Amino acid sequence: MFKKILFLLAIVTLASCGSSKSKVATTKKTAYKPKREVVTRKSHTGKPVATTKSSSASNNRSTEVIESTSRTVVYSEVINNYVSQYKEIAKSNMRQYGIPASIILAQGILESGAGSGTLSKTANNHFGIKCHTGWTGESVRHDDDSDQECFRKYNDPAESYKDHAEFLTGRSRYASLFKLEKGDYEAWAKGLKAAGYATDPKYPDKLISYIERYNLHQYDSEVLGTTFTPIQKSQPIASNTTIPNNSEGFYEVTKGDTLYSISKKFNTTVDDLKRLNNLSDNAISIGQFIKVK
Template sequence: MLPAQRRNQAYEDYIKKYRKIAVEEMERYHIPASITLAQGLLESGAGRSTLARKSNNHFGIKCGSRWEGRTVRHDDDARNECFRAYKHPRDSYEDHSKFLRTGARYAFLFRLKITDYKGWARGLKKAGYATDPRYADRLIDIIELYDLDKYDRKGGLKWAEEFPDPHQPYLANELLYIVARRGDTFESLSKEMGISKKKIRKYNELPKDYKFQGGEIVYLEKKRSRATKDHICYTVRPGDSMYSISQKFGVRLSRLYKMNNMKPESPAPKVGEILRLR
């Protein structure tokens, strides 16, 4: 670790404020907390940048074609560029995790060990996260100066030892989910994912006595009222049910019924029938 006297108090305060969120994101998305914190510090100037203060955007993530949330204009590589805006910094942290998790160019990073912050830093630069040629070195310097890798070890290693074969996280409709295995229970998933049993049941609209058979989509967040713009409608296939379709696209079952002028007691949709998803 580098000499403590070189540390910046604003950076220290930022780390104390957001380290818990960074560790939670690490456990859910398998991104090192040290990397998340270092990027947040660097991209937001320890929370003092205009984007962070006015739009709660701590990672400099631009709008992109799929973003449907609030936006703000800001000069960056070009003038008046479109950036994502959030209600709370926590939303920015979660969106950062999803941004990396769903980006094809970042997929190789998830093959690295969660403690390999140097590999992650260099990989982010290689994948083009930032144009700064010293981006990787700057991240590494921040991590080592503020001893951020301890957050990868402290909670991360204990969690990794307890769950040596963790469920792989995926995204549908910008929602985090895992695929259940035979033998999973609400209790075991709650312990691994850090989400209450009640929430897991509620998010997935399942009864208390449900037993996982393996292969089920299990959402770790509340499903949405509609699918993404990429999925306006869906043609029913053999084996489909309203529930399986709601799980596939991350849409609440009640909303799926309402959009299609159906009720829970209505006959099951026929193969070939077209259902609205938004």
Template sequence: MMKSLAIVGFGISFFSFGGETPAKMSQTDYVSMWSNVAVEHMLTYRIPASITLAQGLLESGNGNSPLATEANNHFGIKCSDWTGEKIYFDDDAKGECFRKYPTATESYNDHSLFLTKKPRYAALFQFPVDDYKSWAKGLKKAGYATHPEYAEKLIDLIERLKLYEYDDKTAPQNNGTELLANNAKETSKTKTKETNVNKSASSMKIDESCLKYQNHILKENKNDVKFIIARKGDTYYKIAKEYELAMWQMYKYNDFVDKKDLLEPGDIVYIEPKRNRARSKGATFVATKDITLIEISQAEGIKLKKLVKMNGYTSEKVTVQKGQKILLR
């Protein structure tokens, strides 16, 4: 059980490994890489995305700590009740055992389960999902870390990097009571199973087809760039897993912009790089309504930076007026 700050990840100034502590990833890079996962977990587990990101930043040294790079452990969780791979680092005591994950994504998954299943964190879920201050103080009070300024450091990260903005992305309306109640009943699973056996088969029958994940239909635009159309509930993370892509590829291929972590039905999502220009000579786009340059980039499958350069703009955040012509080549 983790009872310290896991100094391994508390900013690289707190832990030295072989005398080398070069920061390979900035705080901004880290947030860009993991924000969509944090938001997805917020919607699933009702843990504020800001808290998840702040803890990940703090505990992993922006993803650069030895624990993060060698064990994919971004939250400093120790080996209590753990049957998976392990790694040993000096923390509160010498040679303490920490959980080791095959991927950093597994670390994020385990962090959410860790908070939802441990009774000592149950009180946290009584706080609103956008009350990051109460969550930060509650984590410290529950013993997630022993550093006296742990809560203050989380709050500072959240406010300085404006991580609280991620808590506004369709936060769940329920108070998480059902989730906590289910986790608290794990010890009585045997009795529950015995009760379920007595239920009639007809009352327990489920249409298994609705449980199967349906792959997206792969499409190709006129510039020969492959894409899919987002469905309700889609995220870049889910699509990346489906097509075995890294998150940086999803961001790069789709010219990732602020406040676009969650996809809307009908959004175009590219799974390979967009083109530098249109295939047809003299190709143009005429706006039939006010539209942003990023929307044109997605619609035409042409890189945003190239559109900016071709049309003499100085910023990517441009709104094209109705009737205006945009060069595509």
């Protein structure tokens, strides 16, 4: 009897030892995700849009507010890249059609948002040319002076540049332009507005501003074989008539304004305004849009 009790105790002891092993918990290691700063801005429709900004992004690039067929905000480096990409086409068109390369490039920058606007991206339309009577090519619909207007669509930007030249040379209302000197970009800018190319009363000033600030007239000189003289004085940022005062950090210069008075109005300094707008001096003009924050 005693032996049976010992035998049972031995079995119980062995069973308890087998069940005392500890369990190992495992965890799944998650990949590290860098933090992103969420920035809320307003789109051209006025609705808030959330975007992300990398912590390594540069904050010292000057911005341009361009009044294309869709309002576009780009960096100056984007404009420089655009000029580098299309300057040869512009010079070639100047030789063939007689339109100053500076005017071609300035219009391309302004109308397409330096290639960043909706029409240039979706339709390769860099000059905001609408369908007009007789157009048999592809087209897209886009809001401009009226809702869902018809705009020409091209297979590539070079086709848009060619059509722009043929558009100007093939319509009698632009005939007076070709009586002007090819090196006189100011007269051409004003002539385009007078002939009805754009409805914006500040259209000539915008073209001239881009030509002089980015020295686009150097390409006219290359074609004409004349001496190029760069513009030393910093020119005002091309104004945007659709931006109300202080909308998204911009202020439209009115009569009597100075950088000093604007700095006091927005609790900043003249030096900060000059830095934000890439200005080398205190010269500003009525209708110019100044970035204030």
